[in-house]
Amino acid sequence: MEKAETVEEFYKRINHNTSKLSLHNVGLGLGHFNIFPRAFCSPHTNYSRRDYYKVSYIIGTGKLYYANQWIHIDRPALMFSNPMVPYLWEAESPEQSGWFCLFTEDFIQHDERILSLQDSPLFKAGARPVYFLNEDQQEEISSIFRKMQQELHSDYVHKFNVLRNYLHLVIHEAMKWCATDRFEKPVNxxxxxxxxxxxxxxxxxxxxxxxxxxxxxxxxxxxxxxxxxxxxxxxxxxxxxxxxxxxxxxxxxxxxxxxxxxxxxxxxxxxxxxxxxxxxxxxxxxxxxxxxxxxxxxxxxxx
The missing domain is CATH 1.10.10.60 (Homeodomain-like)
Known part of the structure; x- marks a missing residue:
């Protein structure tokens, strides 16, 4: 098992032009955010932790191994990757599409009203990482990811605030779709x-x-x-x-x-x-x- 992969190591692994890193780095201590089509993904990844969060909209089939479990992804799904948990992806279908965004906790925590993602229902240790989507949910998530991609390449001076809001929107949409009892507070x-x-x-x-x-x-x-x-x-x-x-x-x-x-x-x-x-x-x-x-x-x- 390898040590947690850093953001910089991720860019080297996908052969992304690291000189562009600064273009997508919020900078000034505000964390890092970027979004990619899933065409950047390798069909097979190493079983390891990542030193960053990922939210992936997966279109394509494959198996996700995490901790000592695995899930067969055979229809469009939303995946939340926790830095605390190692995972491995094995693609099955030749066509793999969708998007994924990666970000550091510093990026999401720039909003001081937000609690640690480790304590959130979607990212906390032991949470289920994959949620399958119906057609309406697929349309909603596709729209948000397209807006993220468009905003990232815009010249708007506050674009990272917009991106942070889009990311929160994805997270809250997923929380609404999950069974409500999954997020109830302890009763005693x-x-x-x-x-x-x-x-x-x-x-x-x-x-x-x-x-x-x-x-x-x-x-x-x-x-x-x-x-x-x-x-x-x-x-x-x-x-x-x-x-x-x-x-x-x-x-x-x-x-x-x-x-x-x-x-x-x-x-x-x-x-x-x-x-x-x-x-x-x-x-x-x-x-x-x-x-x-x-x-x-x-x-x-x-x-």
């Missing part, structure tokens, strides 16, 4: 503390380098971080999810282990240490107990 303290726990758990991943180590691995450490008693945390998580706090932690560590074994070239000892195991043998024992096979066996099966 148990739901609130459980959501905080799950979000804190997810924010530890993905692990980008072997020298990075998972810090929170026990219910007690999470309770300390959340300033609650561990018994209160355990009761809340079990009440809301029907699953123990320890179960959530071990399942998420297993999920990351599978991703690293499949998509990184780190050796098993490096994976073990990065996941917080003191000895590789402890990791092997944990993995075999969870899956019925050793980490080495999984590695051999995908070679």
């Amino acid at each position: 303290a148990s739901v609130r503390i459980t959501n905080l726990f799950l979000d804190l758990l997810e924010r530890q991943f993905p692990i980008d380098a072997p020298d990075l180590v998972v810090q929170l691995r026990s219910p007690k450490s999470f309770a300390h971080q959340l300033s609650v008693h561990v018994n209160h945390l355990n009761r809340s998580v079990r009440e809301v999810t029907g699953k123990t706090t320890t179960g959530h932690i071990s399942d998420r560590i297993l999920k990351e282990a599978v991703a690293l074994l499949r998509h990184s070239d780190w050796n098993i000892s490096e994976i073990a240490y990065s996941l917080g195991f003191e000895y590789p043998a402890h990791f092997t024992s944990f993995y075999k107990k969870k899956t019925g096979q050793s980490p080495a066996a999984l590695r051999k099966s995908i070679v």
Whole structure:
């Protein structure tokens, strides 16, 4: 698994003229924004994080792999890419069209009224990244992306304010189309503390380098971080999810282990240490107990 790709590395990867970067850079500390037709996309991308956000209007079929899951995209869809989550795209149809815009949090945060995108329903860790569109929604999103592209190349002095508004419009349209209960606020303290726990758990991943180590691995450490008693945390998580706090932690560590074994070239000892195991043998024992096979066996099966 590679380290997060920067905006500059993205431009080099697509062989875009980096001398034009300044033309599409808001500058003056206001972040970065750009929009492209999806013809710039590679049919296959590496499984990695990006150090920027993307909103893509996908016309064409393919598979999107993210975290340890995948979605088959077989009709027009809107995709929200979170820098916290690694993903890989495998195109199936030869024709891939639509648009995508990439931007930094600094760009969207220039409006001080806007909260962090990491806390928004569409971009927060664990959120579903893909939303399929009906014909009316396709027409609406196509219109907004065309206006973005036209505005980006205009000479209007405040064009980046306009672009920021178009981007917010895309985000809010998607939020309206989603089921309303997806965005309801927690109704009681148990739901609130459980959501905080799950979000804190997810924010530890993905692990980008072997020298990075998972810090929170026990219910007690999470309770300390959340300033609650561990018994209160355990009761809340079990009440809301029907699953123990320890179960959530071990399942998420297993999920990351599978991703690293499949998509990184780190050796098993490096994976073990990065996941917080003191000895590789402890990791092997944990993995075999969870899956019925050793980490080495999984590695051999995908070679």
